[in-house]
Amino acid sequence: MKFQIRCFSTILCVLLLILIFFFFFRWRYIDDDGDPIGAVYFTEIHERRTSSFLNDYMESKDNNYFATQNLTVPILVWWTPFTYDTGSYIQCRNQTQCFISNIRKYRDNKQFSAFLFYGTDFRLYDLPLPRYEHEQWSLLHEESPKNNYVFSFESIMNMFNHTATFKRHSDEPLTTQWLASIDDLLDQTYVIDVQEKTQLQKTENLAPIIYIQSDCNTPSDRDLYIKELMKYIQIDSYGSCLHNKDLPENLRNSLETMEHNEILKLVGKYKFALAFENAICTDYITEKFWRPLKVGTVPIVYGSDQFQNFLPDNHSAISILDFATPADLAHYIHKLNINDTLYDFYRHFKLNRIISNDTLLVRTMSTRTWGIHNDRIRGNFINKFECVVCERVHKTRKDSTIKYQAKFEDYGCPPPTTFDRHGKKLERTGNWYRTYVYTRCQVEVFQELIDQKNYSFTEKDLYNAASKRFSPSFQRNEFLR
Known part of the structure; x- marks a missing residue:
């Protein structure tokens, strides 16, 4: 009996140690003595704490606590609370260290160096003004202009020193934020033979084209075009937009299931998938673009005007801009749908597992130092962005002649357009x-x-x-x- 109790106690202690290790490995913060504890890894779609968490923490300190903290490294502050981190150290390349917090009062500390802003929460009426000469401003915004149009104007982009956006010209480009690796594009797990796809159209009553979207009021006005396209070719629309077919109930939360195994299987059954972004801007590419490429389905694209730069080869997707009208596009899709050779021409890279040329995609993925899906080794683009700013702040401290300035091209999206009732583009x-x-x-x-x-x-x-x-x-x- 005593032996069993000892075994149980030992197992309990081990489990407790594992839980403690996991907790401190996942979340980082700093204790009242200024000592860093653990490390944090946030997902790109992360749970947001309420602002009351930071307010309660600040109220627990006296008025001069943040200004008088004896810190010896540059302080970076998330002006728009993003990680809800009260304060912690990060260590980047060459042992470069910075202290990062979501508490604005650290601006009064002599070590304060830079603000970090998350674009969706950036508000012109809530900024650290006046801006002092020694302060550097940094923008993280992986989302489309739908979330905030202010970055489409040059005077706003000129306010920043460092950027991490979906633009290839950004200091830390996030164009491939929805692609884990090149291997995902070459993987054949979900690939279905073209003849079987044709058979599935009959046995499972599948349309040639699949559309999954639940954001129905977007700057690209994609549904106006798709509604016209539906007059000329059958489209199975599973989301809220132009809905005509039901997903299984367990797959209806789009945020949770966009990469679900069953969703990938479903998309893989179709010959074509509509990859229409919610807004039109160079290099704005999301899972709508990558998902069909990963499963061996041909994407029909409306989004970045230079999306071809990120294709596995120059004939693996179809652009709606190559067709004068939705009727013309539908005619071409009908042609591919009944011609296996022409259809598989668009899947050559997938069927043969070949990236045929030195595309921007290959170069981008080979130099990207962050991962997705909670990559424990490489972290994510949030970690990377913080380190880019940290390293640059250290450089400017050593050499005051070094200046960093964001460019309009680091975001700078064009005005939104729409379509008339015939699918013709309007500006x-x-x-x-x-x-x-x-x-x-x-x-x-x-x-x-x-x-x-x-x-x-x-x-x-x-x-x-x-x-x-x-x-x-x-x-x-x-x-x-």
Whole structure:
């Protein structure tokens, strides 16, 4: 009996040690004495704590705590709370160290060096103004302009020193944020023979094209085009948008199931998949683009105007921009659907497991130092972004002549477009174009306030001034088609 109790106690202790190790390995923070504990790994889609967590922590400290903390390395502050980290050290290449926190009060510490902003939460009425000369600003924004149009304007991009966006010109490009490895593109786990795909269209009543999307009001206005395309060819639409076919109930949460094994199997059954992004901008490429390529289905693409640079070869996807009308596109898809040789021409890289040329895709993946899906070895692009800023801050401290400046091309997306009822592309019209123009009015007002050294404006002040400027602008012919 005593032996059994000892064994049970030993097992309990081991389990407890494992739990403690896992906890400290996963989350990092700093104790009241300033000693770092553990390391953190966040997923790109991570659970967000509430701001009350930071507020409670700050209230537990006296007024001078953050300004007088005796830190010996540069301090980087997430102005837009992103990781909800109260404070921790990171160590990057060449033993470079920085202290990172989501607490804004660290700005008063003599070691403070840089702010980090997450683009979706960036607000013109809530910025650390006035900006001091020694402060560096850094932008992380992997999302499309749908989330925040302010980065489509040059004056805003000029405010930053460092960037990590989906643009290839960014300091840390995130163009391949949804692709784990080149091997994923060459893997044949989900590949189905073309003749079997043809048979499945009959036995399982499958359309030639699959569409899975539940974000139905987007700047690309993709559903207007797809609705017209549906007049000429059958499309199975499983998401909320243009819905005509049901997913199994366990696969209906798109965020949780976009890479689910059963979703990949389903997409693999179809010959074609619509890969229409929610907004149109160079290098904005998401799982909609990669997923069909991973399963041996041909993507029909509307998104980045240079998506071909990231294809395995120059004939593995179809662009809607190569066709004058949705009817013309449908005619071409019908042609491929009944011709196995022509269809498999688009799958040559997949069937033969060959990346045929030195594409930008290969170069990008070979130099990328971060991973996805909680990569414990390489971390993720959030870790990488923090280190890029940390290393650059150390360089500018050693040599004050070194300057970093973001470029418009680090984001800088064009105005949104829409389609008419025949699928013809239209510019300078539509609800999302109005959102773009209103944002431009906000940016103009913001810039004028800054030029006047007026830093105390509120959200309401900015809204009222921009609204006055916006309303008359849409009476002008230049904004109407």
